[in-house]
Amino acid sequence: MTLIASTAFMSSAFAQDAVSLDQKVNEAFAAFTGPFVGLIFAPLPGTSFPWIVLWLVVAATIFTLYFGFVQLRFFSHAISLVKGDYSDPKDAGEVSHFQALTTALSGTVGLGNIAGVAVAVGIGGPGATFWMILAGLLGMASKFTECTLGVKYRNEYPDGTVSGGPMYYISKGFKERGLPGGKFLAILFSVFCILGALGGGNMFQANQAHAQISGIVGDYPGWITGVVFAVVVFAVIVGGVKSIARVTEKVVPFMGILYVGAAIVILIINFDQIGWAFGQIFDGAFTGLGVVGGFVGALIQGFKRAAFSNEAGVGSAAIAHSAVKTKEPITEGFVSLLEPLIDTVVICTMTALVITISGQLLIDPETSLYMIDGGAIATVDGNSGVALTSAAFGSAISWFPYVLAIAVVLFAFSTMISWSYYGLKAWTYLFGEGKISEIIFKVIFCVFIIIGAAASLGPVIDFSDAAIFSMAVVNITGLYFLMGIVKEELASYGSRLRSGQIKKFAH
Amino acid sequence: MTTKLVIGLDGHGSGDRALAYAKRMANLIGDCELLIVYVIEWSPYSFQTAEENAVRKKRREEEISTATERVIDPAVATLSSAKVQARGIVRHGNVADILNEISLEENATQIIVSRSSEGGFAKRLFGSSTANLVMSASVPVTVVG
Numbered sequence: 001m002t003l004i005a006s007t008a009f010m011s012s013a014f015a016q017d018a019v020s021l022d023q024k025v026n027e028a029f030a031a032f033t034g035p036f037v038g039l040i041f042a043p044l045p046g047t048s049f050p051w052i053v054l055w056l057v058v059a060a061t062i063f064t065l066y067f068g069f070v071q072l073r074f075f076s077h078a079i080s081l082v083k084g085d086y087s088d089p090k091d092a093g094e095v096s097h098f099q100a101l102t103t104a105l106s107g108t109v110g111l112g113n114i115a116g117v118a119v120a121v122g123i124g125g126p127g128a129t130f131w132m133i134l135a136g137l138l139g140m141a142s143k144f145t146e147c148t149l150g151v152k153y154r155n156e157y158p159d160g161t162v163s164g165g166p167m168y169y170i171s172k173g174f175k176e177r178g179l180p181g182g183k184f185l186a187i188l189f190s191v192f193c194i195l196g197a198l199g200g201g202n203m204f205q206a207n208q209a210h211a212q213i214s215g216i217v218g219d220y221p222g223w224i225t226g227v228v229f230a231v232v233v234f235a236v237i238v239g240g241v242k243s244i245a246r247v248t249e250k251v252v253p254f255m256g257i258l259y260v261g262a263a264i265v266i267l268i269i270n271f272d273q274i275g276w277a278f279g280q281i282f283d284g285a286f287t288g289l290g291v292v293g294g295f296v297g298a299l300i301q302g303f304k305r306a307a308f309s310n311e312a313g314v315g316s317a318a319i320a321h322s323a324v325k326t327k328e329p330i331t332e333g334f335v336s337l338l339e340p341l342i343d344t345v346v347i348c349t350m351t352a353l354v355i356t357i358s359g360q361l362l363i364d365p366e367t368s369l370y371m372i373d374g375g376a377i378a379t380v381d382g383n384s385g386v387a388l389t390s391a392a393f394g395s396a397i398s399w400f401p402y403v404l405a406i407a408v409v410l411f412a413f414s415t416m417i418s419w420s421y422y423g424l425k426a427w428t429y430l431f432g433e434g435k436i437s438e439i440i441f442k443v444i445f446c447v448f449i450i451i452g453a454a455a456s457l458g459p460v461i462d463f464s465d466a467a468i469f470s471m472a473v474v475n476i477t478g479l480y481f482l483m484g485i486v487k488e489e490l491a492s493y494g495s496r497l498r499s500g501q502i503k504k505f506a507h
Numbered sequence: 508m509t510t511k512l513v514i515g516l517d518g519h520g521s522g523d524r525a526l527a528y529a530k531r532m533a534n535l536i537g538d539c540e541l542l543i544v545y546v547i548e549w550s551p552y553s554f555q556t557a558e559e560n561a562v563r564k565k566r567r568e569e570e571i572s573t574a575t576e577r578v579i580d581p582a583v584a585t586l587s588s589a590k591v592q593a594r595g596i597v598r599h600g601n602v603a604d605i606l607n608e609i610s611l612e613e614n615a616t617q618i619i620v621s622r623s624s625e626g627g628f629a630k631r632l633f634g635s636s637t638a639n640l641v642m643s644a645s646v647p648v649t650v651v652g
Contacts, residue, residue: 084551089608093567093599095560096551103557160565249554323560421557 022221022454029451030459033466040466048293052469053303056313059476060138063145066483067490071140071337077497078334085504086331094325097335104320104336106252107418108343110411112200112309114259114404115208115386117351119461122384123376124301125291125361126277127284129352131302136344139312140337145479148333148486149173150318151326164322165422166315166471167193167429170478179481186429189315189474192467193426194441196316199460199467200308201419202445203452205412207460208386210453212408215387216401226453230446232413237420238442245417252414255407256347262403263350266396270357277357290369291377304465307472309348310340314468315475319422328502330489351389358392420445509592510539511615515546515606515640518578521621525651526582529619533591541593543582544609545574549599571597602636603643610646618648 041050064071080086081097120128146166153172154164167186174182210225235241267274280289285302288294311317317339321332355361362371362378371378383391386408393400420442427441428434452460496502514529516522526543533539547570555563579595586593598605606618620637641648 087551089600092551093547093549093563093570095555095563098552099555099560102554103560106554107557160568161562162564163561245556249556253554320557320560323557323563325564418557421561 021223022456025223025451025454026456026459029455029463033459033463037462037466040469041462047296049296049300050304052473053300053307055476056142056307056469056472057135057138057303059313059479060135060142063141063479063483064138067141067144067487070144070334070490071137071341074334075337078337080504081331081335082338084507086502087507088505089507091325095323097324097326097331100321100324100332101335101338102253103323103418104317104339105342106249106414107201107316107320107422108309108311108339108415109252109256109347110415111205111208111386111408112305113343113347114351114389114408114411115204115211116305116309116461117348118355118383118385118388118392120301120305121352121355121361121377122379122388123292124298125284125289125370125377126280126352126356127282127286127288127291127295127298128302128305129281129349129356130285131299132306132348132352133302133345135303135306136310136312136340136348139306139310139340139344142313142476142479143310143317143336143339144333145483145486146313146315146318146475147321147336148330148489149479149482150322151324151329151332152485152489154322162323163425163428165193165319165425165429166475166478167426168322169318169482170474173478173482173485177481177485182478185474185478189471189478190426190430192470192474193315194423194430195467196314196464196471197419197423197426198445198448200464201316201422202416202448203455203460204464205415206449206452207455209408209412212386212390212401212405215390216405222454223450224453226450229413229416229453230449233416233420233449234442234446236417237424237445238439248410248414248417252410255410258403259407260347260350262393262397262400263354266354266393267357269396273357274353277353280356281352290364290367290372292372292375305348306340306344308465308468310343311468312340313472313476313479315471316419316422319425320418328489328493330486330493333486333489354396355388355392358395360388360392360395416449508538510536511542511613512539513542513544513606513610513613513615513618514582515544515602515618515620516578516582517602517621518545518574519621521651522578522582525619525621526585528649528651530586530589530591532617532619533586539592541586541591542609542613542615543579543586543593543595544606545578545595545597546602546605547571547574547597547599548602550601567599570599603640606640607644607646610644615646618644618646620648620650622650622652 040052043049044051082101149169150164153169154162155168156162167190171182171186206226206229210222213225214220236245283289284298286295288298291297317336321336324332326332360380364371379388390401390404393404424441431437512529514525529541533541574597583593583595610618637650
């Protein structure tokens with residue numbers, strides 16, 4: 001008896017050990033980031049509406065109106081620019097609009113589109129999708145503003161390299177306009193950008209990638225995934241092993257198309273339910289259909305996920321787009337309009353539709369409302385996050401979870417590479433360029449990959465969101481002061497385009 | 508009117524044979540200028556990392572100067588010392604498209620290239636730039652084996 005009991009005790013103690021490292025990391029992390037998260041997501045007094053969501057959506061609406069619905073007026077021009085219709089053949093070999101767009105997209109299309117949407121729909125219901133699409137469409141104007149400024153105020157060094165982004169356009173633009181506080185805001189932005197790079201661009205990606213892998217192969221401690229990812233990322237960003245990054249950059253677009261393709265296939269398979277799914281989305285958008293917080297809950301989740309996924313107003317895309325070769329900064333603004341469209345209105349919506357249509361979210365047959373289980377909607381296997389998306393796809397295409405696991409790993413990896421660059425730019429803005437400075441940041445970045453994989457979803461996603469949104473607070477403040485500059489550029493370019501001064505090139 | 512011939516080089520040894528043939532042609536024609544072209548394979552539709560984009564301008568200039576030093580200048584020097592009029596051009600883009608574009612711009616009568624240097628699998632899958640050139644060029648193409 002005692003032998004059996006002691007063996008059982010020892011094996012359970014061993015299992016405890018393997019998990020407790022994860023737990024320790026998790027607890028320490030949650031305690032450390034709690035106050036910061038609480039501040040960012042503080043609700044407006046008397047409501048449960050976080051002020052930060054209002055901040056983002058109001059900004060996007062203001063920009064949309066101020067620039068006269070630029071996302072509609074210049075949409076086809078944006079497509080022409082990406083195709084290369086206005087690219088001078090003499091600029092062959094430089095960064096094209098297409099390349100700038102896809103680089104930025106590889107940073108934004110990540111686990112937010114797959115797992116983040118599942119979180120949104122899992123809490124806010126299908127109605128969150130409507131608000132997510134709306135936020136995506138409005139956010140196009142925020143992206144437009146920040147990317148135009150990113151190109152206009154970039155630093156072009158004599159050796160031919162480029163540095164651009166909100167820290168540059170805020171400090172230079174404010175100085176140009178004689179406004180005080182530019183330097184301070186730029187520094188503040190850089191601090192939040194580093195936190196954002198470590199949070200959403202890193203920890204969240206590693207966390208959900210681990211969730212998907214362990215969903216397939218079985219549970220195992222997260223720090224193992226973290227270490228593997230960290231080693232590969234280290235090899236690329238410190239070791240300069242370009243081949244890995246190059247392979248990823250080529251494969252990610254392919255996986256993106258595969259993902260959207262699979263989603264479309266599932267929608268076609270369930271074509272008779274598409275009407276019902278859209279009905280759920282519209283009903284849920286305005287009544288909530290029983291989700292926590294009603295339709296406001298749906299709205300909050302939808303806006304939050306859109307902002308986190310497409311990063312409109314956050315300022316990270318401005319860093320990526322600033323390297324483009326162009327004489328007209330506003331052209332890159334137009335090109336960046338396409339990003340929230342592709343990221344949110346297409347890819348995120350696909351995820352949301354598949355989750356809705358697959359019936360993973362449980363509906364009470366009597367009330368036709370969604371059943372709630374501890375603050376979120378009850379799901380078929382109690383799934384949340386990427387596991388929910390995986391189950392949703394898996395219910396229609398049984399082998400898709402394996403493909404999704406590969407896609408998730410690649411998306412996570414490419415987002416990490418992109419955000420390591422954004423964080424690095426912010427770091428070097430603060431601490432100066434230089435090999436040692438760069439290595440320090442890169443090592444810190446890799447350590448956080450391990451932490452992210454080990455922590456559990458709750459604290460990680462909260463910190464990730466808070467860090468990214470705090471970037472948006474500073475960036476949008478800057479944009480409000482500088483949007484007049486963009487309006488001048490827009491007016492000038494618009495009239496020159498109409499008069500035929502902007503040349504088209506045959507190609 | 509000076510007859511212009513475009514010679515496409517890719518830096519491989521087989522280019523010497525194309526140059527030798529072009530030199531013979533130039534001597535036969537008399538009033539002839541040889542345009543030595545090196546095309547750096549590049550597409551505006553490729554996928555880059557943010558870091559690559561940031562250093563792209565510098566990289567581009569390095570690529571152009573490397574190509575000029577290693578391929579164009581020696582070729583032009585060899586031809587000039589043999590009393591043949593020659594000029595070098597370096598551009599980024601698709602090999603077949605650029606060679607064709609240059610021929611049209613300069614009103615060249617012929618393009619001369621050596622047989623393709625890509626091998627095996629890639630060639631089977633994507634076709635060689637020489638084959639593409641031959642099939643799509645607007646002026647006669649001579650492929651020197």
